[in-house]
Amino acid sequence: MFRIYNFTNVTSCVVAVKKNNVRFVNILKMKETIQRLLGMNSNELPHTHICQVGDPVLRGHAMKIESEVIRSADFQKVITHLINVMRAYKSYGLSGPQIGLPWQIFAIECTEEIMEGVEKSVRKTHEMNIIPMTIFINPELKIIDYTPITLYEGCESIRGYSAAVPRAYEVEIKALNASAEQFTWRACGWSARIAQHEYDHLQGKLYIEKMDVRTFHCMAWDKINKNKGKIRLSFLPRKY
Numbered sequence: 001m002f003r004i005y006n007f008t009n010v011t012s013c014v015v016a017v018k019k020n021n022v023r024f025v026n027i028l029k030m031k032e033t034i035q036r037l038l039g040m041n042s043n044e045l046p047h048t049h050i051c052q053v054g055d056p057v058l059r060g061h062a063m064k065i066e067s068e069v070i071r072s073a074d075f076q077k078v079i080t081h082l083i084n085v086m087r088a089y090k091s092y093g094l095s096g097p098q099i100g101l102p103w104q105i106f107a108i109e110c111t112e113e114i115m116e117g118v119e120k121s122v123r124k125t126h127e128m129n130i131i132p133m134t135i136f137i138n139p140e141l142k143i144i145d146y147t148p149i150t151l152y153e154g155c156e157s158i159r160g161y162s163a164a165v166p167r168a169y170e171v172e173i174k175a176l177n178a179s180a181e182q183f184t185w186r187a188c189g190w191s192a193r194i195a196q197h198e199y200d201h202l203q204g205k206l207y208i209e210k211m212d213v214r215t216f217h218c219m220a221w222d223k224i225n226k227n228k229g230k231i232r233l234s235f236l237p238r239k240y
Contacts, residue, residue: 046081046099049235050089050156053206057097058157062104062202064138070180079135079178082107088237090114091156092131093194095201098157106198109133110191126151127189134185136175141199145170145188153197154219155207160233162219163211167193 051058069075078101086094086107092114095106110131115123122128148166170188173195177183187195197207208216218224224231 046078046085046096046101048081048085048099050085050094050098050159051100052235053158053208055100055157057100057102058201058206059204060097060102061204062095062097062102064104065176067176067180070137070176070178076178079105079107083109083133083135085237089156090237093198094156095198097201097204104139104202105135105137106139106201107133107135108191108194108198110194126193127191129189129191131191131194135178136173136185136195136198137177137180139173139175139199139202141195142172142174143168143170144172144186149189149193150212151193152215153193153207155197157201158206158208159235160218160220162217163207163213164215165207165211167196167210171195173199 065075082094082096082099082105085099086109092110093106093108096103108131110128112130115128115130118128145168147169149169150164150166152162153165154162169192170186171192172184172186174182174184185195200206200210220231220233
């Protein structure tokens with residue numbers, strides 16, 4: 001299990017610095033910074049579970065990450081860890097803050113296996129398609145088509161609930177990949193929705209701020225009633 005203290009091999013450690021009033025993560029005192037920012041024991045980060053609403057890390061603005069940090073062997077472990085947690089929960093996307101790290105990074109993936117588990121009518125309505133594993137670091141999102149499309153979405157950080165959320169139809173993102181190389185990614189429909197959802201996490205925002213409040217519901221309400229309340233909500237990955 002990867003822990004934050006593995007970063008002590010990096011030149012010094014990591015700290016937040018400012019460039020043109022933008023906070024970056026670069027190499028200098030990482031452990032102390034994480035402890036100060038989160039008020040937590042840095043040896044417990046990143047989490048192997050997903051943070052739930054109420055955790056302060058989900059409400060802060062994530063820091064940008066310097067290219068030299070991205071290319072370091074230790075940060076590559078962070079990327080691998082993020083992917084592993086995301087796949088364990090079988091999520092379409094996951095951001096750094098959701099595993100306790102206030103950094104501008106998120107991953108998106110929609111596999112053929114996941115697609116097969118979704119009804120064809122839903123795939124068509126949502127304009128779902130296969131998305132290869134894509135890492136976005138220091139992303140800048142631009143809306144191409146503002147047409148609002150309202151569909152239900154959930155979040156692993158608000159486990160067990162869902163609501164109808166309006167999202168822009170098409171977006172373009174400029175970001176760095178796992179090799180610190182800049183790329184441009186453009187998407188519409190379901191892919192664009194996932195990207196907007198994850199990008200919001202880096203701004204300290206959750207879907208509940210954009211949802212139609214009348215549609216917010218517990219996804220297991222019917223099962224809860226049928227079982228007279230004898231239902232447990234797990235915050236562990238589905239394999240558990």
